[in-house]
Amino acid sequence: MKKFAIEIKWAILFAVVLLVWMYGERLAGLHDENIEKHAIVTNFFALVAIAVYVVALLDKRKNDFNGKMNWIQGFISGLIITLGVTILTPLTQYLTVEVITPHYFENMIRYAVENGLQTQEEAEGYFNLQSYMIQSIIATPLMGLVTSAIVAIFTRKK
Numbered sequence: 001m002k003k004f005a006i007e008i009k010w011a012i013l014f015a016v017v018l019l020v021w022m023y024g025e026r027l028a029g030l031h032d033e034n035i036e037k038h039a040i041v042t043n044f045f046a047l048v049a050i051a052v053y054v055v056a057l058l059d060k061r062k063n064d065f066n067g068k069m070n071w072i073q074g075f076i077s078g079l080i081i082t083l084g085v086t087i088l089t090p091l092t093q094y095l096t097v098e099v100i101t102p103h104y105f106e107n108m109i110r111y112a113v114e115n116g117l118q119t120q121e122e123a124e125g126y127f128n129l130q131s132y133m134i135q136s137i138i139a140t141p142l143m144g145l146v147t148s149a150i151v152a153i154f155t156r157k158k
Contacts, residue, residue: 006056006060008084010056010081010084011081011085011087013052014049014084015088018049018092019092019095023100026101028041031107032103032107035108035111036115046143049147050147053151054154060074061155068158069155069157071153074155075149075152077152078148078151081148082141082144082148083141086137086144090136094133109127112127
């Protein structure tokens, strides 16, 4: 476990950063009065996620590899962080929709139906906790894999 202490730390920090972002989205009204901007603005979290991975891999390079890290070492470290983030995903999804913004799904359903984006049935099938957890558990490892591969290129050092 100690061998992966840095990855565990950064997976937890990633989850905290994600929750802070979700709270910020709620405060900005992206989950209610400014919901029409949500689909665009929420994508900017990718920049934050990449920044977290960069700092995490630099931390790993400095503290576990004495300032030197090859691509494979960085990639594996990123994958371990991704595993941790994926494991935490159901918790972060639950906290987001039950604590931070409990009316998120009903607001999204209403918006999608009122704007002709989906039928009531389609919106209810898509905007619910189970659907979001499944989507997150699939998307998180895929995005983490790509992020880890790319960030490892820029954080390697001989």
